[in-house]
Amino acid sequence: MGEQLVVISGGTASNSLVNLFQSLSPKTTYILPVSDNGGSTSEILRVLGGPAIGDLRSRITRLIPDGGGFKELLSYRLSEDSEEAKHEWTQIVEGQHEIWNNLEIQCKEMVRSFLIHVHMELLKKSRNPSTNFKYEMASIGNLLLTGIRLFVGSLDSAIELVLRMTRVSPNIKILPCLNTNYTYHISAQLNNGEVITGQSQISHPNEPISTIMSSSTSVHKIYDPVALHENHEDVPYQHPDLAKSQLHFSKEVNQPLNSPIDKIFYINPYGEEIHPQANSRAIQDINDSKAIIYSIGSLMTSTIPVLILKGIGMSIFKSKSPKILLLNGNHDRETSGLDAFDFILTICKAVNYSISDEAVKLNYTDIITHLMFMENPEIKVRQDDIEAVGIKCIKVSKDPMLGDDLKIYDSNDLQQKLLSIVNQ
Template sequence: MNNDNINNINNGVVVISGGSAANNLVGVFKDLVAAGNGDGRCPLSYVIPISDNGGSSSELIRVFGGPGIGDVRSRLVRLIPDSEPQDHHPVIDEDAVSPTASYPHSSPIKQFFNHRLPVHPPTARLEWLDIVESRHSLWTSIPSPKKELIRSFLNHLNLEIVKRARPPHSVFSFQNAAVGNLFLTGARLFTGSFESAIYLLGVVTGVPEYVSVLPAINSNFSHHISAGLVDGSVVTGQNDISHPSAPTALPSDEDTVEDANLPGSLPTLRQQNIVFSKSPAPEERDLPARIERIWYINPYGQEIRPAANPKVIDAIRGSQCLVYSIGSLYTSIIPCLILRGVGAAILSSSIRFKVFILNGSIDRETGPASDPFTALDFIAAIARACSESRGIAGGECKPEEYRAYVTHLVHLEGEGTPVVDGKALKGLGIECLRVYGRRTREGGMRYDEVALKQALEAILGRREGVGGIGRRMTMGGG
């Protein structure tokens, strides 16, 4: 995984995305860059947010500080080559609350880093000890030199966990912890560098060199977000914005808790949000009002304006195609766009195609159900975030300026999908491509990978025929 050869290359593809949703499209982006640079592949960069404070990441942040690594780990693990080719990848939510899923076509190393410890805390702790002491069956097919290298970082993390233990309250919970998250944290603590930890996991697991996984902010510190709603209320922390859960309460005397948080930090940022569902209960599904704006906060809740990872800026400026992928609009995409430097980089003349792949359904962040976002609302949110990144007060951006940030919209059509007014978007200079998809059990639609790849190839001018439009996709949007 090469992070150093992305400068001055004007044929790369940059994908801005979050975790599990966009993971299902990794094969599409892999194929898209396959013929992008003669006989080789053009660079492919994934820009991943680090503001997640839910799941097992919340416990790592609480005890060790540092960035939310769940989405970074999720993407790296999905990029690990399988032991045998697959035409169709199963839809797997790596962040689901469950013990290890079955990955019948995965290599042993991929199964290892995909593994989650049990939900029951005492059982999870015992299984963790089996892993670090080399007794677990996960090690069976991993070569000894690689096993001992991996185990050294896990043991380093284990030592740090033991050093920080202050029972009964200040103890680390292994509940539902992802082994990949534990490895990245151990490597980050050992090297002192988040970037080095990512590089190490990529090298150990064989992530292809033409792919770069870039955290939106390259930092050893935690970065949290807040959402301002149109009714004036504020929701703090990504977990509460996206999928609220019942957190583990802190003791009444918070001074008895020793963790990585600064004294006086917001209580909502100190909680354990380990167990959650991405399909909240009906009474939790809708926010009180639409989200108007997202911003970064310090541990005390004050707004800050962090700069983007310089390698993210370099990747964007050196690309021919920028893709805003599917995923949570306000907790996966927008946190990457509002960082200083990103908006200006997207306006770079070298980027010919700025493609927005519209979600196949409405979620908690793009509701409420009584007033769901349309495709134009999604695009407006992206444009405002990019404008805010450039220092424009309030992210003010006129509709006629949207095309500076989005040139093409790829979307599905069917029950539960956001409404697309193709005529209005075309009037703004944004081309729409409707592609084939399949219904999901949860409501909404899911992209057909072949159809989506054809649409992206048509946009990039790599398909033959009139406009490059195939039978699985049509121009226009309703």
């Protein structure tokens, strides 16, 4: 086994545990999805294309050392008012906004050059009203990462430059599950036959669930791009469900799906299932891992999009390190009604899906060796059934400082129990 701790999960939930993860190993790799099409990311995808970088930016920001102004810069969002947002953006590009005050002059000019670059790309797109960028609530960190990616031509390189620029420890890697300059979307097929297209539409839809594509509109249906985009020739074709704005949504809305999710898969612009190859650096780090942690977060739209990529399943199998599922404290819209064994089955199904050789079928313990769950869990844990398939169950205390409604792990207890597994 190597020294590298590998953490698989995106989103904000795992951000709260990064300091704990760093304490488990001298080196840590975070592998994150690039399929989130909600919020301000949706505007970048709509106008400029490229991979979704919201989860990547969020993790980088969480890891930036305090002081120096970079954390505040990458966290900053423009006003919710469209006119005020445009005014703020102009001030930032011209170097006159107060957000620059805490940044050293040489860092300011380096960052500003990439923001000017993305600004010019947005201006080019503004010639067509249908690709006019909406600046309200735009993330400066997302725009910076996009500007660097457009300039250097590589998502991996853009992330590495931001990590070095912001003085994140060189022992930490942040890897996109796909190293790509293209947009990748996911769909969810429900047990009742419905197909929901787009990560935001699965987890935080703008519209009532009843309006989302039903089984009568098959995942293989071909749409007319000319009719969809009204002859705007410079607008790339998009699946109709993905052409809808996802700028405004609420994470507080948690309406259950009409039916449990049977399958998550990647799609091309026409909604057809595809099988992308995972980032080679992610595969290598899993192979050489000291331990693999499937972290807390959205199971279906944060963890599974990493696990279903080609190459990931075999790398998990080849790794002889502990493989730990850190169970969520609460259900979300995607997992309503599932118990802990269902979480395990979902992960195992996804990992086996990623393996193109149908003759290879991994066992439970090839994929998960330990389940860690919170005392008095909201998500039911059938401990006897789980241990019957060889997975060890470990109960972790709840944070004693919080009320009963908040399901948060006690960090000290979680750290000690993870250390005992990682160092065994």
